[in-house]
Structures are given as C-alpha cells and as structure tokens.
Amino acid sequence: MENSQENIVLRVEGLSKAYKKGVFASKDVSFSVKKGEIFALIGPNGAGKTTTIRMIATLLKPTEGDALVDGNSIISAPEKVRRCLTYLPDEAGAYKNMKGRQYLRFMADMYADNKQQSAEFVKRAEEICGLGERLDDKVESYSRGMIRKLLLARTIMSRPELAILDEPTSGLDIINALDIRRMIRSLAEQGMSFLLSSHNMLEIEYVSDRVGIIAKGNLLEVGTPAELLEKYGAENLEEVFERVVSSR
Ligand SMILES: Nc1ncnc2c1ncn2[C@@H]1O[C@H](COP(=O)(O)OP(=O)(O)OP(=O)(O)O)[C@@H](O)[C@H]1O
Numbered sequence: 001m002e003n004s005q006e007n008i009v010l011r012v013e014g015l016s017k018a019y020k021k022g023v024f025a026s027k028d029v030s031f032s033v034k035k036g037e038i039f040a041l042i043g044p045n046g047a048g049k050t051t052t053i054r055m056i057a058t059l060l061k062p063t064e065g066d067a068l069v070d071g072n073s074i075i076s077a078p079e080k081v082r083r084c085l086t087y088l089p090d091e092a093g094a095y096k097n098m099k100g101r102q103y104l105r106f107m108a109d110m111y112a113d114n115k116q117q118s119a120e121f122v123k124r125a126e127e128i129c130g131l132g133e134r135l136d137d138k139v140e141s142y143s144r145g146m147i148r149k150l151l152l153a154r155t156i157m158s159r160p161e162l163a164i165l166d167e168p169t170s171g172l173d174i175i176n177a178l179d180i181r182r183m184i185r186s187l188a189e190q191g192m193s194f195l196l197s198s199h200n201m202l203e204i205e206y207v208s209d210r211v212g213i214i215a216k217g218n219l220l221e222v223g224t225p226a227e228l229l230e231k232y233g234a235e236n237l238e239e240v241f242e243r244v245v246s247s248r
C-alpha cells in the first residue's frame with residue numbers, strides 16, 4: 001500500500017521558487033501526500049510554506065519543478081488541478097456584506113454542477129462550520145475565529161480530493177482550534193487528503209499523519225511525528241525542529 005501509485009493524491013517534484021533571481025524562497029522541495037492523509041509543512045515565519053503551497057494551488061508559477069495532483073501537472077494542466085483541490089489562504093476574508101449562509105450558497109453555486117449538488121454543499125458546510133443560527137448574521141459581525149470556520153467549511157464543502165489549508169487554526173482559541181483539528185481528522189478518515197501549513201509545531205503534531213520540516217526554503221526532514229521524535233530523541237516537534245536545523 002505504501003508505494004502504490006494510485007494512493008498518491010499529491011506528488012511534489014523538485015519545486016523551487018525564486019522571487020528574485022538567485023534568491024530561493026523554496027528550493028527543490030519534494031514530497032507526496034496519500035489518499036486520506038494529513039500532511040503538514042512546518043517551519044518558522046518566512047520558511048517558504050506559503051510559497052510552496054501557492055505553487056501547488058496553481059496561484060504562483062514555479063521557477064523549477066512540478067507537482068501532480070491526482071496525476072495532473074500544475075504546469076501543463078492547471079485547470080484540471082484546480083478541479084481536484086481547494087485552497088484556504090492564510091489571510092482570507094469573506095464578503096462582509098453577505099450573511100454567512102448567503103456566502104456559503106454563493107460559493108456552492110460557483111463550485112457545484114447543478115442546483116441539487118449546490119444544496120448538498122451548503123448543507124454540508126452548514127454542519128461543518130458549527131455556526132448555527134449565527135449563519136443568518138452578516139459576516140461583518142463575525143469574530144476572526146467565526147470567519148475562519150466559515151471559510152474552512154467553504155473550502156471542504158465540495159469534498160475535494162485535496163484540501164490545502166494555510167495556517168488553518170491561526171488566530172483561533174484552543175477550543176476552536178481543537179474543533180477544527182477534529183473536523184480535519186474526521187474528513188481525512190472519510191478519504192479526503194490535506195496539505196496543511198503551520199508554524200505552531202506542537203499543535204500540528206496532533207493532527208498530522210506526516211510532517212515535513214521546512215526552513216529557509218529547504219525541506220529538511222519528512223516523517224511521521226513518532227518517527228521524527230524517535231530519530232532526534234525529542235519530546236516534541238519543536239525539539240525536533242531545533243535539532244534538525246542545528247544539525248545542518
Ligand atoms: N511576493 C513576494 N515577493 C518577494 N518575496 C516574497 C514574496 N512572498 C514571499 N516572499 C519571501 O519568500 C520567503 C518565504 O515566504 P513565505 O511566505 O513562503 O513563508 P512562510 O513559511 O509561509 O512564512 P509565515 O509563517 O510567515 O507565513 C520569505 O523570505 C519572504 O520574504
């Protein structure tokens with residue numbers, strides 16, 4: 001099963017990005033994500049997480065390399081890639097003038113093939129976001145965490161093959177962060193794959209099946225949290241990170 005090709009949803013092959021000639025924000029990054037797997041890129045501010053993610057989401061052109069989503073290349077078939085994935089940006093907002101429910105309907109209509117499917121998407125998103133009757137209030141009245149939950153529900157309502165979430169729990173309190181972690185886990189159990197990014201290494205340890213440690217654009221280690229803790233004789237992923245970086 002480990003190596004079975006059809007189980008690979010995302011294969012990243014030597015992705016590099018230089019915003020300025022010769023200065024790489026992301027350098028020769030390679031990893032893969034299996035069906036139903038939660039993979040997290042972890043690293044400090046400026047490590048290259050968002051850069052890598054935006055290339056995979058076809059929003060940023062790589063300087064070198066490629067990535068295949070469900071076998072489709074981000075370089076030669078970006079429109080097919082976009083049909084397989086959804087992306088939650090780290091600093092996303094929602095239309096402030098819409099009510100939460102209106103926003104979900106609006107987004108569902110954009111992604112769904114027909115009215116019935118759109119209604120299914122909205123129903124799923126309403127359940128996932130957990131906002132209850134606050135969905136009838138305007139988004140402008142929501143707290144940061146509520147907006148994050150609304151956007152997360154929007155990102156996964158269409159059950160994409162791959163959901164890419166940049167800092168999914170940033171700005172959320174512990175209760176809401178836990179809710180979102182549980183939500184991600186249960187969707188992965190149903191077969192959805194996730195690529196997450198976070199600089200919160202402790203939190204990500206609990207939600208990820210595998211993590212990739214990225215620093216200064218280089219992917220330095222990939223493994224399950226348990227493998228990495230053992231390899232570096234560490235108590236948690238923060239310690240792993242410290243040891244990986246200082247061993248270079
Ligand atoms: N549009 C841009 N133009 C030039 N340089 C950029 C641009 N976007 C990012 N960079 C640089 O690329 C490097 C990686 O940034 P990136 O946003 O990918 O990091 P990150 O790991 O997502 O960090 P954070 O945890 O702060 O979100 C940084 O040095 C950053 O300054």
Ligand SMILES: [Mg+2]
Binds near residue numbers: 049050051090166
């Ligand atoms: Mg970022």
